[in-house]
Amino acid sequence: xxxxxxxxxxxxxxxxxxxxxxxxxxxxxxxxxxxxxxxxxxxxxxxxxxxxxxxxxxxxxxxxxxxxxxxxxxxxxxxxxxxxxxxxxxxxxxxxxxxxxxxxxxxxxxxxxxxxxxxxxxxxxxxxxxxxxxxxxxxxxxxxxxx
Numbered sequence: 001x002x003x004x005x006x007x008x009x010x011x012x013x014x015x016x017x018x019x020x021x022x023x024x025x026x027x028x029x030x031x032x033x034x035x036x037x038x039x040x041x042x043x044x045x046x047x048x049x050x051x052x053x054x055x056x057x058x059x060x061x062x063x064x065x066x067x068x069x070x071x072x073x074x075x076x077x078x079x080x081x082x083x084x085x086x087x088x089x090x091x092x093x094x095x096x097x098x099x100x101x102x103x104x105x106x107x108x109x110x111x112x113x114x115x116x117x118x119x120x121x122x123x124x125x126x127x128x129x130x131x132x133x134x135x136x137x138x139x140x141x142x143x144x145x146x147x
Contacts, residue, residue, distance in 0.1 A: 002075030002140040004088060005048055008065060009033045017065045022135040025091045025128045031070050040096040044069040045086070046123040047078045054115040066108035067116075069099070069123050076140050079120040085129070085145060089138035092129040099123040 008017040012035055024032040030042030046069035055062050064072050076086065081095045101116035116122040 002073050004071060004134060004136050004138045004140060005074045006064065006072040007134065007136060008068075008070055008072075010035050010068060010070070017068055019065065022133055023070075024133055025088075025093075025131065027128050027131050030128055034070060040127055041125040042127045043071065043093055044099050044123055044125045045071045045073055045078060045093070045095075046099075047076060047121075048072055048074045050078070050119060050121040050123075051116075054112065054121045055109070057115050058109060058111050060109055062109045062112065066105070066112075067123065068104065071134075073140050076142070078124040081120070081124055085143040086126075086140060087143045088140050089134040090130065090132035091134060092143060093126040094129055095124045095126040097125055099125050 007020050007023050009020055009023060009031060010017055011033065026032055030037035046064060046067050051064050082097055085092050085094050098120045099122045101113045101122040105113040105116055
């Protein structure tokens with residue numbers, strides 16, 4: 001079982017990431033207050049271990065907020081998680097795909113974009129299935145679905 005390590009809300013495109021201790025997830029919409037709340041990319045998730053491995057290949061430390069994801073998770077491997085459901089606190093999120101690293105990664109650290117390409121190291125995105133309040137420290141686990 002994993003846990004939420006950090007939560008960020010992006011209040012404007014290309015704007016700063018606001019770190020918060022708790023946030024509201026809204027079913028079918030995403031993270032309350034986040035500028036990007038559309039379609040299948042309602043929330044973005046990042047695996048702390050994958051992030052740290054990618055940064056280590058460059059011999060550097062870079063704060064995970066540079067990835068511009070909403071949730072930093074510890075103890076949950078996101079690789080090849082498409083169509084799986086993850087329970088985060090009281091809420092479930094259906095993963096719809098891999099978040100591809102963009103040119104902004106190289107602005108944070110030269111070479112980071114390439115370092116994040118393998119093994120879904122740049123994270124995943126998905127849709128929110130349940131309304132609820134999530135907090136740093138909440139448990140995170142995969143949900144096995146029937147059928």
